[in-house]
Amino acid sequence: MKPSQLTKRIEELSEKLKPVPSEGIRIDFNSFTEPEQLVLLKNSELNDKYRYRWTREAVLENKDLILKGNHIIISRVVELFLFAMPRALMLDEVEQRFFKFNFTNFLESWIECQKNLRKWSKKDREDFLRAMKVKPKADKKHKRGVEFDGEENNN
């Protein structure tokens, strides 16, 4: 195979290997019970009604419905994650236990973190966010920054 053909073939293969985007992953609506579906449909109606025009009053008026909808979604997503992941990863009993254990600790720590975050002033939040977005300077000593989720940041 000539170098030009090889390059072309590599390009073709690279193109095929690129992750194919979808519109975003969703839960099958039929997974929800009928009462859950009713709450979610009501929430969807509210979204259509107030899209880009949500007011504090509208949120307070529909607070229970919004919170219940969010509660249903969170419970179902957590349930799916906890049920599906250990099975898809083919974990044995001990490994499943460690998974559940680490997961519970992560969720509790994050909830605690959220509580702390709510105590921050608006200025502190903005300063922190700004600092996060600043491109990290090269660390001469260690020659690498802190890695987060495949991307570098300076926090």
Added chain:
Amino acid sequence: MKAWQLKRRVNSLSKQLADPIKTETKIDFNSLSEPEKQLFDRVQEIVDKYAPASPPQDVIDKNADLWNKSLEIFCRRTTELFVDVVPASFCCDELGKWYFKLYFYNFWLDWMESMKELREMPKEKHEALLLERGEMGLLDVVFRVPRSLPETSKENKTTRCHEQ
């Protein structure tokens, strides 16, 4: 309401509470990309061919690439759903979402580390650990591990999420 009616109503409510209708949470097949759908269809074809039994090991081995790829996609998509939906449903702002990702990433790394240690453990030790944890009734419960993060000074406590 008469006493017997009240009793019947209480019994009916208790029954509903004791046995709530629960459905399985599934990913919407239509939200997957076309190549992903094709892959899952192919795996489903094999599963259906041997249903209600599981496909024999040699068939699974022969189609290991298909199997592994579908499991990988399933894990990736489930994680994607979890990471996108949970902070959004908690109405987190940009900072809250960032912390969620940070904590999630750390949970994942901590767990992978545990897995690595567990898988390097000799079989006897692994089985003894399983037996011990089972006897202690720890396999069905989880608890919060006390955090022991370094404190730089009394005034400046270092925590993952700074208290201000």
